[in-house]
Amino acid sequence: MKLTLKIWRQQNTKDKGKFESYQVSDVSKDMSFLELFDVLNERLINEGKDPVAFDHDCREGICGACSMYINGRAHGPWDETTTCQLHMRAYNDGDTIVVEPWRAKAFPVIKDLTVDRSAFDRIIQAGGYISVNTGNAVDANAIPIDKFDADNAFAAAACIGCGACVAACKNSSAMLFTSAKVSQLALLPQGHPERKQRAMDMVAQMDKEGFGSCTNTGACEAECPKGISLTNIARLNREFIGAGLTSEG
Amino acid sequence: MKWSQFFNTSIGKKLLVGATGLFLCSFVIVHLAGNFSLLKEDGGEAFNLYAAFMGHNPLIQFIAWGLKVVIVIHLVLALQLTFRNRAARPVKYAVRPGNQTSSWYSRQMAIMGSVLLIFIVIHLAQFWWRMHYGEMNVAMYDGKETGNLYEVVWFAFKESWIVALYVIGMIALSFHLIHGFKSACQTFGLNHKKYNGIINFIGVWLFGVLIPIGFAAIPVVIFIKQI
Numbered sequence: 001m002k003l004t005l006k007i008w009r010q011q012n013t014k015d016k017g018k019f020e021s022y023q024v025s026d027v028s029k030d031m032s033f034l035e036l037f038d039v040l041n042e043r044l045i046n047e048g049k050d051p052v053a054f055d056h057d058c059r060e061g062i063c064g065a066c067s068m069y070i071n072g073r074a075h076g077p078w079d080e081t082t083t084c085q086l087h088m089r090a091y092n093d094g095d096t097i098v099v100e101p102w103r104a105k106a107f108p109v110i111k112d113l114t115v116d117r118s119a120f121d122r123i124i125q126a127g128g129y130i131s132v133n134t135g136n137a138v139d140a141n142a143i144p145i146d147k148f149d150a151d152n153a154f155a156a157a158a159c160i161g162c163g164a165c166v167a168a169c170k171n172s173s174a175m176l177f178t179s180a181k182v183s184q185l186a187l188l189p190q191g192h193p194e195r196k197q198r199a200m201d202m203v204a205q206m207d208k209e210g211f212g213s214c215t216n217t218g219a220c221e222a223e224c225p226k227g228i229s230l231t232n233i234a235r236l237n238r239e240f241i242g243a244g245l246t247s248e249g
Numbered sequence: 250m251k252w253s254q255f256f257n258t259s260i261g262k263k264l265l266v267g268a269t270g271l272f273l274c275s276f277v278i279v280h281l282a283g284n285f286s287l288l289k290e291d292g293g294e295a296f297n298l299y300a301a302f303m304g305h306n307p308l309i310q311f312i313a314w315g316l317k318v319v320i321v322i323h324l325v326l327a328l329q330l331t332f333r334n335r336a337a338r339p340v341k342y343a344v345r346p347g348n349q350t351s352s353w354y355s356r357q358m359a360i361m362g363s364v365l366l367i368f369i370v371i372h373l374a375q376f377w378w379r380m381h382y383g384e385m386n387v388a389m390y391d392g393k394e395t396g397n398l399y400e401v402v403w404f405a406f407k408e409s410w411i412v413a414l415y416v417i418g419m420i421a422l423s424f425h426l427i428h429g430f431k432s433a434c435q436t437f438g439l440n441h442k443k444y445n446g447i448i449n450f451i452g453v454w455l456f457g458v459l460i461p462i463g464f465a466a467i468p469v470v471i472f473i474k475q476i
Contacts (some may be wrong), residue, residue, distance in 0.1 A: 019343065050265050098344045168346070170356055171334035195352035198260075200250050203258055212337035213259035213330050215358060215433040217351035231440050237260060238438030244255040 001027040005040065007052055013108050013116075019098070029089040033076060034059060036088060053112040057249060061085040061225065064160030067167070068113055069100040074164035074223040082162065082225040090150050097123040104172035106209045117163050119209040120177060126205035127198035128181040130190050149187045156183035158226040165220035165228070173213030174240065176220040178206050179236035180228045186239055196243035203240050259333070260436070262326045263391040267433030269323035274430060274456060276316060277422070281463050288470060293399025297388050301395040304380060324366065331359045354424035355432070368418030375405060406471040418467040427457035 002025045010017030023041050033041070041051035043225035045105050064122045066083040074208040076086040091097065099113065107115040157180075165176035184197055185191030191198070214233060255261045264309035283303065286295040303309050354361065379385060380398050388397040405411055434440070439448065 069342060070461070072342065072346040075348070100342055100344070103338050103340050103342055105339050166352060170338075170351070172337035201473075203260055207259050210337060212334035213263055214436075215330075215334070215355065216428070216435045217348040217355040219346070222350040230435070233439045234435050234440030237264075237436055239261050240258075241264060241438060244250050244258075244261065247250045249250060 001025075001029065001091065001093040001095075002061070003027050003036075003091065003094075005036075006096060006098045007112070008100045009052070009112055010101075010109050012111060017109065027088055029087070031088045032059070032084055033086040033088065034084050053110070053114045055114045056084060059084040062160060064162035067102050067115060067117075067162055067164070069102060069167055071098050074102070074163075074167040075225050079222075080225055080227050082160075083223075093180070102167035104163075104166050104211065106172065106174070106211050107163060107166060107174060116164070117161070119211070120161050120163065120174070122203045122209065123174065123178055123202055124181060127194070127201035129187070130185065131194060132190075134190055142191055145188060152231075153187035154185045156180040156187070156228065156232055159184075159224075159228050160226055162225060164223045166211060168219040168223035169212065169214075170217060170219065171215055173214045173220070174206050174209070175214035175233050175236065176224060176228055176230075178202050179232035182236045182239055183232045186190040186235065195239065196247055199236065199239035199243045200247065203236075253282045253442070259330065261435045263328055266323055266326045266330065267436040269319045269326075270429050270433050272319050273323065274314075274426065277426075277456075277460055277464075281460055284464065284467055287402060287467055288401065293388065293397060293403075294390055296399045296402075297397055298390060300380065300398045320369075324362075327359065327362060350426070355428045358425060358428060358432075361421045364421035365418065365425055368414070368421065371414065372418070375411075376401065403471055403475065406468045407475050409472065412468045412472045415468045416465045419461040423457050423461035426460070427453055430456050 002023065005022045005024060006015055006019045007018070007022060009020045022040055024036065024043075027036060027039070034054070037052060039056055044051045055065045055067050057063040059066075061082045061084060064082075066075070068075065068083045070086070075081060075083045077090055078086055099111050101107075101113045102115045102117075104115075106119040107117055110116050159177060159180035161177060163177070167174050168173050169176075182202055185198065186195050216230070216233075218230060219226065256265060283299050286299050289295045303313075378396065379401055380396055385401050386397040387394050387397075388399070406415075431448055432447045434452075
């Protein structure tokens with residue numbers, strides 16, 4: 001396949017940035033999207049040019065590092081798929097593919113397609129943890145947990161923190177991410193003692209980072225590579241409203 | 250968390266927008282029920298008495314002032330959130346997903362709301378202002394005098410462009426409420442397998458279809474009757 005790539009190039013956070021077009025030929029349908037970038041970058045390096053900076057780590061769809069906004073879609077056109085698991089069989093010979101970084105005030109571009117997602121880390125630091133040492137893994141069923149709650153907590157914990165929800169949301173809202181992190185702890189007994197403070201602190205940090213608010217369009221759920229559900233956002237709303245209305249502090 | 254802090258968070262503000270929105274949803278039901286008396290073929294008696302009751306009953310007057318406050322809160326907070334949301338993405342995408350990941354009307358709540366606001370201002374200037382501060386003919390029912398608002402309404406809906414304006418206003422209402430009702434429920438945390446069906450049904454069929462069609466039908470019917 002022969003493809004035209006229009007890639008966002010930006011030297012650093014302060015640079016204005018612009019699109020640059022690249023022709024890539026001999027693209028195999030079996031390549032992953034990131035391998036396409038590897039091929040392009042090898043060529044750029046051989047030509048003495050600056051390779052395209054992009055985030056990647058595990059390339060197995062579980063680390064949450066890759067983050068490309070491809071033809072208007074976070075992680076490309078396939079459902080519940082990270083960019084690294086997107087393969088070139090999704091495209092046809094002669095296609096033009098526009099690749100942009102996640103766009104959000106809270107995710108400043110570091111270079112080209114890499115963005116600084118440490119705002120997510122600060123949301124976690126604000127309350128996405130359990131303060132006591134929970135020790136080693138205990139025997140199964142030592143703490144009775146409803147199967148329904150356990151499954152929902154597990155589904156929420158599948159969030160890899162890639163930021164596709166923020167990228168896909170028209171408001172750059174981080175509600176799906178924050179709600180997944182609040183949910184996985186709120187549903188389990190170990191998370192209960194700090195439940196109220198956690199919801200209040202994490203929402204306060206989310207607002208402080210400059211993410212927008214949720215208008216329930218559902219774009220985040222549609223683009224999430226891990227299928228995190230909007231029910232988590234409803235749960236975060238319940239957690240936060242309950243905490244805010246009853247806290248005495 | 251103090252009240253001031255709570256209502257300054259994004260979720261706290263959304264909660265108020267949702268709550269005021271649901272109050273406005275209940276208002277449109279009552280408003281529509283009263284409006285149907287316009288179609289009663291009694292020379293306007295039912296409608297004029299209804300309008301006089303709504304205009305003078307102290308409890309209704311109290312609620313009417315509450316309604317104005319609610320509209321202002323809904324508007325101001327929704328605008329604040331909208332500006333904040335726009336600021337959250339200073340550099341826009343070159344390619345956008347269109348309707349692939351979300352419905353157009355869920356993304357255009359501010360636009361639909363603005364159309365509705367313009368409609369409400371015109372609508373109030375046309376009838377509410379006239380009734381309270383303008384001049385109109387007097388009608389007598391059982392020895393009691395009331396303003397003949399019925400006549401004013403029928404006269405206004407002789408004009409095709411006014412009828413068209415009302416239909417456009419109601420299309421905006423429809424799409425605003427199809428998303429708005431469901432969205433307010435989600436903001437309250439109401440998202441549950443057992444209830445999502447009924448929430449969706451009420452949002453789409455009652456607030457998105459029945460009520461806007463009911464409202465729009467009145468000027469259309471009055472227009473047709475007067476051709």
